[in-house]
Each structure stands twice: as C-alpha cells, then as structure tokens.
Amino acid sequence: SQQGEEDPQALSIQEGENATMNCSYKTSINNLQWYRQNSGRGLVHLILIRSNEREKHSGRLRVTLDTSKKSSSLLITASRAADTASYFCATDPYTGKLIFGQGTTLQVKP
Amino acid sequence: DGGITQSPKYLFRKEGQNVTLSCEQNLNHDAMYWYRQDPGQGLRLIYYSQIVNDFQKGDIAEGYSVSREKKESFPLTVTSAQKNPTAFYLCASSNGQGGETEAFFGQGTRLTVV
Numbered sequence: 705s706q707q708g709e710e711d712p713q714a715l716s717i718q719e720g721e722n723a724t725m726n727c728s729y730k731t732s733i734n735n736l737q738w739y740r741q742n743s744g745r746g747l748v749h750l751i752l753i754r755s756n757e758r759e760k761h762s763g764r765l766r767v768t769l770d771t772s773k774k775s776s777s778l779l780i781t782a783s784r785a786a787d788t789a790s791y792f793c794a795t796d797p798y799t800g801k802l803i804f805g806q807g808t809t810l811q812v813k814p
Numbered sequence: 815d816g817g818i819t820q821s822p823k824y825l826f827r828k829e830g831q832n833v834t835l836s837c838e839q840n841l842n843h844d845a846m847y848w849y850r851q852d853p854g855q856g857l858r859l860i861y862y863s864q865i866v867n868d869f870q871k872g873d874i875a876e877g878y879s880v881s882r883e884k885k886e887s888f889p890l891t892v893t894s895a896q897k898n899p900t901a902f903y904l905c906a907s908s909n910g911q912g913g914e915t916e917a918f919f920g921q922g923t924r925l926t927v928v
Contacts (some may be wrong), residue, residue, distance in 0.1 A: 720880055734914065735914070737916065737917075739917075739919075744902075744922070744924075745922065745924050746820075746904055746919035746920050746921045747857075747904065747906075747917075747919040748919070749916035749917065749918070752915070752916055790916075792856060792857070794917075796914065799869070800845075800846065800862070800864055801859055801862060801872065802859075802862075802906075802908070802917055803859065804849070804856045804857040804859075805856050806855060807855040807856050809854075812847075
C-alpha cells in the first residue's frame with residue numbers, strides 16, 4: 705500500500721518559473737523526505753523535514769509540512785533545465801520502513 | 815569513496831530461473847532496503863533489514879528472498895515464483911531505522927525476463 709501520493713503526476717514549465725509539487729499521506733509520520741530521480745538512475749536525497757517542523761529551505765528548494773492536513777509541498781524556485789527529473793516524497797510512519805509515493809515528473813523547458 | 819553499489823546494471827533472466835541481484839555498501843549503515851520500480855511508477859518496498867541477520871517483508875515480498883549475513887551486503891534473489899519480475903530494482907541504505915535519516919541509493923539493476 706502506498707503511503708504518499710504526489711500531485712500533479714506530471715508538470716511542464718519554462719526555465720525560470722517556479723515548480724510546486726504536493727504530497728499527501730495517510731498515517732502519522734516521524735518525518736517526510738523528498739528525493740529526486742533522473743531517468744534510469746537511483747534516487748538522490750533532497751531534504752528531510754521532521755514532524756515538528758513546518759518549513760525548511762535548502763538552496764532553491766523550499767519544503768513545507770502540514771501534519772494536520774497530512775500534506776507536504778516541494779517548491780523549486782527559478783527552475784533550470786537540469787531540474788528535469790522525477791520527484792518523490794517518502795514517509796516514515798513509525799514502522800521502520802521508508803514508504804515512497806508515485807512521484808511527480810517535472811519537465812523544465814529551456 | 816563511500817557509497818552503495820548494485821550489480822549488475824542489466825540482467826536478463828530466462829523464465830523459470832532464479833537470479834540474484836547484488837547490493838553492497840561501505841557506509842557502515844545498519845538499515846538496508848530493496849525496492850521495485852515499474853515504468854512510470856513509484857517505488858514499492860520488497861524487503862528491508864534493520865540489522866545484520868534480521869530482515870522483514872515489505873509490501874510485495876512474494877517471489878523474492880533476501881539474506882543479511884554481513885552488515886555491508888544485502889543480496890536479493892528473484893525466484894521463479896515471481897510471475898512478473900521485469901522491473902528496475904533499487905537498493906538503499908540508511909544510518910537509522912525507517913526514515914530517521916536520509917537513504918542512499920544504488921544506481922539500480924534493470925532485470926528483464928527473456
């Protein structure tokens with residue numbers, strides 16, 4: 705069973721625009737993470753936000769977490785063509801597992 | 815260089831054969847995971863191990879087996895009982911249980927049944 709669901713499934717924007725992806729989950733979590741995957745490659749960790757945090761920044765990335773709504777968003781500002789990839793949220797529902805959502809495929813057009 | 819290594823990158827299996835995918839890490843991580851990814855899909859958890867000599871089933875363990883005899887190694891065997899094994903397999907490790915800390919991923923093994 706999938707814990708997280710990303711929205712939208714696909715997103716296409718122009719270089720320089722901002723990209724926002726959302727993640728919803730079902731049960732209480734210890735923390736939530738965002739990962740990036742280039743086509744045919746492994747995943748790379750972007751950012752981890754703990755359940756007692758509401759917002760976190762890392763470079764051009766901004767992540768928010770709303771535990772009351774069981775949702776998180778990832779904002780990539782001033783996007784670049786190199787940001788083209790799939791983005792996944794992953795949650796730790798206090799089970800020792802790391803559960804991934806279906807992902808958002810982002811295309812940034814030059 | 816510290817990291818997590820999967821081999822081979824591509825693997826072809828005849829129907830009815832068992833195949834073993836290798837995953838090795840030199841990060842001294844306790845936890846290791848195997849995921850399956852189908853085209854355009856997310857990652858589904860096959861097995862995970864939080865400590866040497868112990869492992870648990872994930873959401874789609876049927877047709878797969880693992881072992882964790884050494885901290886640095888977590889091989890996955892895809893058995894003939896797995897009816898649709900063609901997929902991209904990803905191994906990961908982390909220095910903590912579940913999602914306490916970031917997970918590091920290998921580059922994946924693409925398995926194709928011929």
